[in-house]
Amino acid sequence: MPKTIAIDLDDTLAATASKVCLYIEEKINIKFTKKDIVNWSISSVIPQVEGHEREMYAEVWKNPAEIELEDPDIPNILDNLREKFRVWIVTASSGEDKAIREWLEKKGVAYEGFFHLEHSVDKHGVPGVDIYIDDHVLVAENAARDGKTAILLRQPWNEDFIKSNGNQNIIPADNWRHVEEILLTRFVEK
């Protein structure tokens, strides 16, 4: 039976954070970029946005046409992976379901399952997932605690964690080609 991979949306498939940076610049005139978000919580970098983080992502998802893929090769990579794995999208995005599904279709991202959850912490309760692909350290740690694997896509906010990570169930990936390589070389039964 093929293994099931649960792929996150925001900042794993969709390059949402850079749009959130532009939104902040527009609203409160603070200029910063994705590489400045060195902590999961944007408000630890920009205190003015405290309490508005989910709302900012929701605002960005009101203009899905503006949101790019995190990597332009993602549709091809997922087509390859779907020959060996079941691909599910498992997201706790504050974007609207309809906008997200339409965006995935428009970008050519194909998948077998779609789970839109309330909170990231709910992700490890989704039955049947073997491997998580996510940028969120919390998701990776919860998966690893359940004895599952997490591939942690490198982003400025998980860089410190990756440097000190000793957990063998959490595998850092530098980019989507690296994600593909890890999955095909380590998780396909020969």
Ligand SMILES: [Mg+2]
């Ligand atoms: Mg994410």
